[in-house]
Each structure stands twice: as C-alpha cells, then as structure tokens.
Amino acid sequence: MQLLVHLSSIASFLFLFCLGISHFLPPVIKTWVPFVPLHASASWQAVAAEKRRRDMAKIPAEWRLPQKVIDEAGRRRSVADEFIDSLLDPDSRFLTGLEVPALMEMTTNGSLTAVRLTTAFCKRAAYAHQLNRNLLEIGFDNAIEQAKSLDIFWEVHRRPTGPLHGLPITMKDQFHVEGMGTTMGYVGWIGTFEGNKSSERKHRHESELVRKLRSLGAIVIAKTTLVQSLWFGETNNNILGYHWNPRNQQLSSGGSSGGEGAMQALRGSALGFGSDIGGSVSMPAAFNGVFSIKPSAGRLPTLDMPNSSPGQINIPTVTGLLGPSIASLRYAMEALLSTEPWLTDPGVLPIPWRKSLEVDTSEKKLSFAFMDFDGVVRPHPPIARALNMVKDALRATGHEVIPWDGPSHAQALAIHTAITSADGNYDVFEQLKLSGEPLIPQLIPDFPGLKPGPVKNAIEVEEAVLQLKKYRVNYQNYWLSTANCTMTGRPIDAVILPVVPSAAVIPGKLYHYDYIAAANVVDYTTLVIPVTRADQSIDIPDPNYVPVGEVDKKNWEAYDAGIYHGAPAAVQVLGGRLEEEKLLAIGQVVTEALNKHHISSGVRP
Template identity: 50%
Template structure:
C-alpha cells in the first residue's frame, strides 16, 4: 500500500513479513552462533530439545492454565483478527455482567467495595483473572499465568476479613500483574528467554527456581494485593516493540496495526484490555512511559531509588550509572498515586539498600492541593526535541495540553534546554557500554536467535565493551549534562515540563526508528515522569503534510511512516516531567493537568 506520499512499500505488507519471521530467525540463529564464539553455549535441557520446541511447550503450558470455561470460541478469535480495536466494546461484549461491572471500576473504587463487603476478594480476583484470560487469547500478552495461586490468596484474604473484621492492608484484594522480571513464589520467570525455561535466571539446580520472591512482590502482598499473572516483554528488554521467541510479537490492542511498545509492552496491552487493576513494569529508557502512551493508559516512572528492584531479574545489570526503575501502569492518575503511596507506606528502604528513605506525607499532599502557592503553575512546553519532529496526532495532543492549562490560568513557557540530542547520545553510550554480552549469553543458553526487533535496535552479535577510561569520561559528561539541565530549569522557574513521550502514537511494526529518544532523556537526567492520555489520532484532522521538510534521515523515516488511515484511533499522550525525587510534587502537578484536560479537553478538540 502506497499512498503517494513517500510511504515505504513494506508498510502495507508488514504482517506478511512477520509471518515469515520464523524462516528469518533460522538464518539469524546460524549467524548469531557463528559470530559469537566468545559466548559459552550449553544444551537447553537434558532432553536437548530445540529452542523452537521448548518455546512451543511453554506457550502451551501457559495456555493450559486458563480454565476450560474461559476458553474463547474459535469464531471469536477469528473475529478479533478483523477488528482494529479489541479493547473497549469488543472485549466487554464477551464478559458476563459481574465481570464487566467489577473490571470497569477504578482501583480506588474496587478497594472501597471490598472494604464495605459489597465485593469479596474472590469475586474481584475471579473477574480480573477471567478478563485477563480473554485478553491473553485475543492478544498474547501473558508469559506466566497463576490464577489458582491468586484465587487461593483471595480466599485467605476473605477469611482474614471475616475473622478480623478488617482488611490486611491498603490494597486488600486488589489484583495486579507484573512484567516477567519479577519473581513470584511458585511461578517461573523467563524474562522472555527460552533458555530460562525450567531454570532460575538461566541456572539449573540452584534450588531458587520457585522459592524466591522479589521485594516488590513481598511489599504488594503485605498490603493485600493479589498477583495474578506476569506479562510479556521485549527480548533482552532491548526494544521499543515487544517481541520474544516464546510468545512472538505482541500487537497494540487499541489499534492492532501498531505496536504495543516496549519493553513493558505486555503490561501496557494488559492494562488497555483491563486485565488487571494495576500493573508494574520497568524503565531505563522509556520502557514504562512508552507502552503507557501507546496503549492509552496512565503511566508513572519514578526517579532511581523509589520503588524496590531487589531480587528482580534484569538485563545488563552491571550498568548502574543510568539505572532501571520500577514503574506503574493503570487506568487513572488516582490508581498510580494509590499504588505509589501504598508502597511508600511499607518503608521499602528498610529492605532494599538502593531505596531512598523518603516517605509519602499525605498531610503535605492534601494541604498543598489547596494552598495559594500551587493554584497557578508554570509549565515548560517542549513540542519537539529538534532532531525528530512528532507526528500530527502528537503535535495536536501537545497543543491541547498547553491550551487547557492556559485556560485554567497556568503559565506556559517555551522549553529550550541543553540539547536533547546530547542527552540521548550520553544515554545510548551507557546502554551500549557492555556490548550486550549478558543478553547474548542468555540467548546462547538455548541457541535462540535475536528477534528482528532486537537486531534492529542493537544488532545480532556482541560488541566490544567500552574501555573503562572512556566509561569514566562518559560518567563525567553525564554529570555535567545533568547540572547544566538543572541550571536551565532553575533559570526558567518551571514547576514541571510537558513533552511528547515519543514522536508518534505507537509505531508500525518494524518502524522503531526513534521511539525511545524523547523518554530516554528523562532516565539520563534521573527525573520522574507521569504519562497522561490526551486524545486519539483522527484521520480527518491529523493529515499527512507532503510539504514537510525532514530535519535529517531519521526524521524522514519517521515522517514517511506516518499514515493517517493506519494511525486513526491510536492513543496520543503527553508526559509531565518532574525533577529528581520530587514524585509527590509531580503527582500534585499532574493532577492539575489531568483535571484541566477533563474540564476543557473537548473545547480544544481532545
């Protein structure tokens, strides 16, 4: 399909390309093994089965954990393939009244129903397990399913509430999902690696396979939350699209012609389908905020040292100058605040050495909501990073956000900080520093090849690690960049910054040219960010501008990939940026943005 506007010919046939991926992977597998002689290789298991068979067994094992009465008919699955959007009315039409009623509620309201006993924990857990099971069959977004353990947990919570006439904690009975980096007792963690099947992070015989639980999971359980499943992710956590050799490519359920993002794309898809009340992902370059924006849900990325990462799996874990953080995805800003505040109440710094001891002060939050000091705010507005310009739907979302804030009496200022291109270059330097030796070592455990999306982002072989003195100099360069950016922020007097999450509303499969750049800068600076959905792409409004003059080759590729027809209906979001460790203040400011959009969004075309 070519619309006569410079759109590449491969766009119209992209899914046929994906269908041929298995053939492509066989070739790349041979290339990978040949070109990585330094990687130690060993059999997948004592059976010495192929990685393809191991992955197929794992997929079937996961599918078989769905109760028979929740298996969708073949005609429904076929119908889903012909629908662009399977969120909202499509999946809701499949649900019974009780499941629909419960899963349509905000988490704050669900908890109130459980507290006043109009719902039991078993009812709520059953509803979300059922909806997530439907969502997985339609979208293939779960790597691990453990509904039986979840329902046993819910029964225990109901018994406790009945005998003590109180709940265990703030999140009593609330079903959650987690990216498959987090260990849950009795449940396997593969992180999308075929070679991790039947092991603990690739190692057999450690005795840890099914007994270790991540600190985040322990905290959630202490609050009464109920983990129900773990979500799929990008192979090696290394792509802005979600694909691995166990589940394959995960589409965007809001618009199946587009990507769900990565690396926490499975979690973004689950939240769009309302498969759990709230979900958890990780972010080192946009891996929470990008899937949140692409799937039309709210997302929160804190600074380093806020949410516990202890005893979670990771890739390239030795690189800690720019660290990965645990983020939250949910259906509302209130749901994100609820979860973050609850986690802070567990005093995670007592259990994870890397956590900064900053409690949540509710009194401060509530007082500052009404104080004169914050009635009018100042927002820096960055519409483009100067390297790749956003597509029309994102430009429109940015303008709507600015206009509703001005309507509320807030101040908007043009944001022209130290070069984002420089910040992106520094960030990429740290991501590339180890040469991806760890990631390719994990692939070699089974002999599986890198998937197409990983190859597009980092190649199909290891690289020479950065020399230590060069690494030191890059660290000095980062410190200088952070200080210059902080100085600029102070000089402008901004309370927060609003900018795109990415230069597009999701990407066409294989079109991940610049997905992370807008968001990776936030990780490089160690700032915090909240994603707020604004509008959806509209083919009648968001036209392709054939006269647009690209800034460079990447900008040209990004622009040529924009097709108003294909993008129609895709979520368009913005992110609100706060400074390091100012998460509580950011929630207060984001609330002002969210409420302004609710009050005035339609007036400006949202």
Template identity: 50%
Template sequence: MAAKFSISILILTVTLFVSTLTLVDSTYDMWKLSELFPRHPARWQQVASEKREANLAKIPPEWILEPQLLEDGRSRHSIVGDYIEGLLDAKSQYITDMDVPELVARMQEGILTAVEVVTAFCKRAAYAHQLSNLLLEVRFNEAIERARELDNYFKEHKQLVGPLHGIPLTLKDQFHIKGLDTSMGFIGWIGTFEGEKGTGKEKNVESELIREFNILGAVPIGKTTLMQSLWAPETNNNILGYAFNPCNRDLSTGGSSGGEGAMQALRGSAFGIGTDIGGSVSMPASFQGVFSIKPSAGRISFKDAANTGKGQEVMPTVVGIMGHSVDSLRLILKSLISTQPWLNDPYTLQIPWRFEKEYDPRGELGYKPAFGFLADDGVLTPHPPVSRAMEIVKEALQIKGHQLIEWDWPHNNETTEIHASIARGDGCPDVYDAVHLSGEPFVPEITNLFPNGKPRDPLPLPEYEEVVRRMKDYRERYLNYWTSTAERTGDRPVEVLLSPVTPYAGVLPGKYQPSTYTSSVNVLDYASVVIPVTLADKTIDIVSPSFKSLNEEDQINMMSYDPDKHHGAPAAVQLIGRRLDEERLLSLAQVVVESLNDYRSEHEKKGRS
C-alpha cells in the first residue's frame, strides 16, 4: 500500500513539474517583465524614485536650487513672472523673455548664439522642474551639444539650418527621442519600449515630429509630465505626482498636457508640444495663460508617437502647439508643414501652407470678418472670469466694426456621449495592462474608467458604428448651421466662432466635470486657437445673486467657483475654425489680439485721465 502511495506521489510530482515547465515556457516574456517589476508596492515606488533621482542628476550642480529657495517657491500662491525671473541671471532672463520670431532674428543677425539661447532655456526649465515637478525626461546636455553643432553650421555657411534654428522646445512625454525613455506616466514603461522589453527599440526610436524638428533646427530639451493614461483633464501620475498650476497653486494645470502648459507658463522653453483628443492642449493653455493651436487631424504628424487607444482613428489624437503669441504658433505650424510630412506619414494630409488672400480675410480692403459668439453651450454656464473675458473680446471686436452673431446651436450636449463612446469605447484595456505592469495603483482621476477594478466591456461593433454614424450626422448638421449664418451677416457665413475654452476659471483638484466646449471641437474635427485675455479678480468676478442654473450639473459647476481660490487664475477664450482652416483661423486670431491690445490701451488712457 505504501509503495503504491509513493508511486502515485511520484507520478503527481512529475506531472506538476512538466506542467510547470510548460507554463514557464508559455509565459517567459511575462516572467521577464515581472522580474523587472515585481508586483510589490515597494518596487514600483523604488522605480519611480530612481527615475526622479536620475533626472535630477542630469541638472548641472550650479542650477540646483537651495532648499530654502525651494521651500519658499513651493509655498507661494504664484511662481510665474517676477518670481521665477528673480531666480535668473540678467542674461538668462533677457533671452527667455523673447518670443520665437525674435529669437530666430537675433541668431540670424549673430547677436545671439544657439548655445546661449538653449542654455538659458535649459536653466529656466531646470528651475521650473524643481519648483513644480514638470520633467519626466531631461535632455539638457544633448541639447547644448546640438546647439554647438548649429552654431558651427552658422559660422561656416553664414545661414541658419532652418526657420526654427536653435529654438528650444519641450514636448509632452508621448514622443520618442533617441536616448530617452517614453513612459507616458506609466511606471511599467520605464526602461522599456511602450511596456515591452528586449525589442531593441528601447530608447532607440524617434517620432516623425522629432525628425522634422531636427530638420528645422529646433532643439528638444526635455519631455513634460502628463496624466497617467491621458484620460482625464488634470495631470497626475505616480512618477512625479499631481501637477499644480504655477499661476495659482490652489488649482490644477488641467490635462492631459498639463505639464507642458505649466512649462510654458514658466517659460522653461520657447514653445511646447502637446496632444489633444478632448481639449488636452486647449485646456492647459487656457488655465496657464498661454496661446495654443489645436489643428484638425492630418496637419501635424503623429507618426511613431506613444498613445493609448492607438487603433482608434475615427476621432484621432492630434498634435497641438503651445506658445506665447499667435506669430509663434503660425511660424511653428508653417515650418512643420514645410517639411512635407506626408512624404513620411500616410496619415498627414498633403496640404502645403496656404498664402492665398482667401485664407487671410484681413487682406480684403474694407472687409470686416464676422464672428460667431457662443456665450454658453446651454449645458454649463462659464464661471464669472470666463464670461468677463468673453465680453471683453466681444466689445474689443465690436469697437473695430466686426459683427458678432449670437450662436444659438441647441445640440451641443450631443457631443458628450459621442466623444466618450468613440474615444473610450474599447474600455481602455491597454491602460489597465500598462498600469499593472508595475503593480502601481491607478491615480484617483482615472479610477472611474475601471469599475470593480476591471476594464468595462467594449462597445459592440454595431453599436460603435451607430455612434460613428451619429458623429457624421452631427458634423453635417453643424456645418449646415454654420453656413446658414450668412443669412444673418448679410454677406458670408461667420469666419470663426468665439467661445469659452471651458466653463471653469481653472479647476480645483478633483472638481472637474465633462464639458462640451472642447470635446465638441474634436467631435467636429475643427481647429481652435486659445487666446489669453485677463485674470480672475475676486473683487469683481462674483456669481450674480440672480444666477439661475441650467440644470443640476450647472449648479454643481457654479458652486465649484470660489472667488478667493480662483483669484489670479488666467481666463482665456478660444476661436474655433472650420475643419482644416488653420491659416484663416490664425489670421483672425491675430485680429482678436490686435483688437484686444487697442482696447487695453484705450482703457489705460482713460484710467490715467
């Protein structure tokens, strides 16, 4: 009996051993990743800590801020403008206060070198990072070395490499640059290629956009923080933590390109690149008081960039630009298009930069372009500072003789369901997998995507196709409405639509609600430009006692406005242009800026008199 029992145990042991070998063989790749990132909280925290320390080590010792300075900066309500400039030497301040066209002109004239320009911005970016935790990747040494190459070229050939020669930029950490990680906020992606190990692609791939910037002479100096997964309008991940607005530290940077918005507010680079599928460029720009353009899909290449939901091309993610003037946005977009990206990216449209008069209405003698005016979307009423910004722009344009046509399109709310169903109709399994590579937790802002801790079931294909049909129908009806405005202008349809960017004068952490002001732009695939206008003022931006909410969500939205906490927050507007009409949109954005400048000058004169 004992012998039979021993034989049975032996057979069972051999069977288990063979099964184990089979299991190990079939899951070898998973085993390698689990060896790199064991499922233990201490390990993911250690990996994140090592990443932070490695980035800090890339900052020259002379640029490291003293502990007391860091403590002071982190305790301040605002660190933009005078505060961060006070940390800089005179030359660095002088250089980093210049805008892109002026910097290019100074290097063309030989007044500044690329090394001087890149070094000054790297220094300012280093301070911005230490004060606000903005850089997931630091590239200062490589950038300065590239600047030397540009200077040598200029000395030898007496001309610039390209129209963005020596201009330092930062990018949201979705773009691959050789020698750098692309974590996209996932700890499990550190040291890998988009979560995969052993492919030979780790730190060895470059996005098409980086190739184009190299041709143009622009110099990437680092990559900025973003929302883990990209799927929330704030910025938070387990590597750098929650990103607070440097203009008002009570508020969020917005997202998912919030790190880039903050870097631009602190002028740590001459311009920045973000991505947008639901306002991820426009919102951070508006919350941080900088300009931006979100073009229609196909104007800027997104080839070989990291993303979530990579197979979704019905309403694709687009690349957007943040900067400090309309002139900068125009120069950068025009320069990128000049590289003919459609020769390398089949999803970039073959549309060269358009100079014809029809794309610049200012060139027509006596013609005053008409603007649509969307005071609110019928869903969420803008906070008082945003409504005031809208009225300022309206008055400035009317003084110049422009018509403003009230936009009474009643169907804005349709875009909320269309947008969510298309953008996240798959249930976000790729996000779930990326987070679980390291065992890190979901950040609070995206836990709603995973009820019961698991991805939602994907939308069945017939239902998905029905949503796409609704989107196409919505686009047709919206275009018909736009065209019909010619009946009210007495001439042509309105050229662009003036709208809030969001209903918020900045977002208190965790208080964001979905908004149609940006999601509708993506559903329509329209282009938009953000224009900073004013700052929230607690003495005048107060909710009227007669305010009547449009619905329960509107009541919650207005209750989230706090005049004291929002004081000093930037308030912006957006101009929305029709699909693929970026040249005209930028021209009219300049009209708005010039009208605002004249409006402010007149008010200053009246104030002095």
C-alpha cells in the first residue's frame, strides 16, 4: 500500500455523507450497500452488479445463510470467532480450527481426505463472504474437483503430491489463478485479462506463486477483496463497496489486503496470501488479529502478478503470508522455498530455507529493541498496552529489551512516497477509463482535478533513490551499533514497535503510517503478532495528554474507547533483511513468552 493520503475526518465525512453511502452507519443498522457515486453512468454499475450476482450464484444453496442470520450479524459488533463457529457443523468447525502443520500431517498420511478438508473450508468461506462481503472471486467447485484429483493421486501412489497436499488457501485478488478472473479492485477488469477483453490468457493465466503453490498440492478456493488501485490503508472498491472488520464492524479491515485479513480472522481458509509495498499485509493482519510475515524482496515469487506502478522496482512489492499462527506461516514458507522458485522467477534470490538461522533460545537469550513512540504520533491506549505486555513477557523469560532510537521513520515515509508516486500513479486512471468508474472517495484528495499527480523527471527520481540508499545505510549502521548497548555484546535480534498507532481504524481516521513504512524502505522482514483486544474499561485515554503536533492531536482525538472495544491490538516485530527464518523463530519466542506468563489482560486472538 502506497502511503499517499492523510484524509481529514471532517472532509471525509462530508464527502461520504453527500454520496449517501453506508460508510458511517452503526452496526445495528449497517448492511452492505454498494458505492454509488454522483454523475456515474449506469454501465459500470451494471457490470459490478452482475458480477456480484454471478459470484453469489456460485455458493451452493445448502450453504446460503438465512436472512435472520444475516440480520443478526448486522446487529453484532463481531461476526468472527464464536458467531461464525456457531453456524458450522461440528466437523467443519473442528477442521477449520486447526493450524496448517496439523492439517498437513493428516492429509499427507492419508487420514484426512483433501475433499473433506476443502469442503469444510469452502463452506466456512461461503459463510464468511455472506457475513462480511470479502470475496471477489469464488472457485469452490473447481477447488473440490482439484481435491478429488489429489485424493485419487494419494490412493494410487500412497503418497501426497507435496507438503501442502490438499491445503485450502485464499489469495488477494491481485494474483492470477486459472479458472478465475482477476479484478485488482477495478470494474474494468471484470471478464478480462488485466483489462484486455480479447486476451487468450483470460482465466487461463497463473501467477508464478500460484503455480508453485499448486505444485505443492495447495488449492486456491477463492480470492479476496482489496482496495481499488492498491494505494490506501482501508479496503474499498466499486465492486463490493467498503470493507468492514469482522472482529469489530465499526472499524476498517485495513488495506490494501483487507479482504485477506478478514478472511483469516473468519478462518475461511487455512492460509492467505497478499502483497505488500508499504504495510498492505501487516496492517490487515494487525487490524483483524491474525499473524503475518512480510519477507524481504526476492524471497518469494512475484512474477506474473499484476501491480500498480508496475515498473517501479526501487521499493518493490513483495508477497506476504497471513494465517492463524507462526507455525502455519513457517510451514508454508519453507514449503514454497523447497520448490526453488529462483529457477522460474529471476526476481527470486537463490536462497533455500536455512535452518541454521532459526535461533535456539535454550542456548542463548535474545536482545530486543523497543520503540513505543516515534516522536510524532503516540499509539492509542490498546496498542501501548500491547507493547508493554510484550516487553514484560520478554523480560520475564530472561530476554533483554533496550530502547530504540534509530533513524526517523518519518523520513522513511517521505522517501517511500517520493519513489512510489514518482509516476503520478497514471496507471490508476488508465484502469478507471476501462469502465468509466470513479475513484473511491479515499483516493480523491490525493488527485486534485481527478487526474494523475505530478510526475518526477529522471533526475528527481535519481535523487530520491540516493536518499533511499543513504537511509538504508544509516538504518543498518544504527542496528549494528546496538552491539554497544546490549549485554550480549552483539546487535539486537529484532525491534518491537507498533504497526500503526491504533487498533484497526475508524474509517477516514488513519493518519500515521510511519511505524510500518520503514520495513519496506529498508527492505527488512517484519512479523505481526496479535497480542490482546482493546478493552474500554482498561484502555482509558490520559485526559492530561498534550499532543506533540497536529497529526498526534488528530490521532489522539480519533480514539474512542467504546468504538474500539474488542478490536485486536497487535505489535510489529522487525527483523533483519533476508532473515525470514530467524524472524519466524523469534516470533515464536514472543508468542510463547506471552502465552507462558499470561500477561494478557484480554482474550488473546
């Protein structure tokens, strides 16, 4: 997600109110309403409506939820966890509650058929879509047929096709999957190949990541909603409308991979895949209370994945994973690297899975740096509490925690914006022209006159890249300098910091991306770990707090303990570049420390 827009809450409210959409309706009366802009032609609306109708028709009649259930869901704060569980039969509830390693142990030894597993997740995904409107592509029929083929293979050969044999997964609708369309949030892409109606590759082409996953035995059951253009931290498009957080329906699911974050919160698939250029995996994971990893560029395939600003490679888009546990992320990533993806995607570095990087805390303790305030925007009370819970848990288990005062993350955000918007985002308007659809309201403030932004010349881009290089050197040097501050005499192993200053976000009130921006600018790995839930009886704002600046003031005034109640509160664990194996092991250490010492004052997601 490119960090383009800092909307004022007042302007956002007035614009959305004039359009008459359901952006700010409370959960008790909020139902899904398509985004209907002023002065729009009916043609794009008809195309979007027909797609919604066709997709709903792909849900079997026996998986259709009664209207009274839909109505009840609209009155609830959360439709995740106990609510969706209560709708399922015992077998589906049991299977969809298991983590990836446990599921794969059963499918690879033949004790669980791929059809049974895939059917259970397809059914849950169908429920999730009806409750949350999070699927842009539905492929249940094809998924079950693939599962039947996998079961036949096992019966004939008495072995699995690969370590992900029968694993039902979902993907952000930015990846091409054979048999499904790809919209990337654009109405003009419906029924086409990236907007080309006559292309022979329509519904036949697959992204390299999908080909690798399929070779391992994984099954893509559906593709999830995302923000139009990929360039915003809240998910909205003109096909499905604004996307709400299933764990707190007054808040956003995040962006740009918001639908995937929500699908994982609803456990509609065993694992999810998204893309990230500035927090697009990390924010949805944090907002929806699930785990995620954003690798460094070059670890996982991105070949044949469409993108916005597709020629920009100085801060590249990377593939990220979202799921129910560290163990699930680790299992899938190790499996993917076993395919040697560098042989088919020249953008992937020839680095296999390295067990030598997995830290052994039985032999040594870890050193963490801790950043609870970047000097610009202070986190809301639920995030501050989550950070302190992690710090206390790590210290209680013997690990070291020192302060982090590295290079400014605000500078990282400025560099990020300068590079990723250097082309003025011209391609966004090219895609909009295909159908005549408008920009979503969240993007309009960044495009005065509803046209592309200013374009940098080659010299200006080169200057921005030089700033990028200098920032990366400074960040790495500071990281290495922490060896002078640790008891171990070696640099820190990771940094604990917020993802954003809030637990999810009230629509239109996401003002600060600086905490997460640095991970993409320096190309470091980062994990998201859900810690607790916002609690209105505990997370009370300090009435004497004096904001340090205008953005801090806006962020502080946006906090409402009653609205945020129940929202997931997560932390970011930042690791070194290309150290995914180490970071996942560190993430397990953090998670076990939290569980072992029960320092949670809320229900762990």
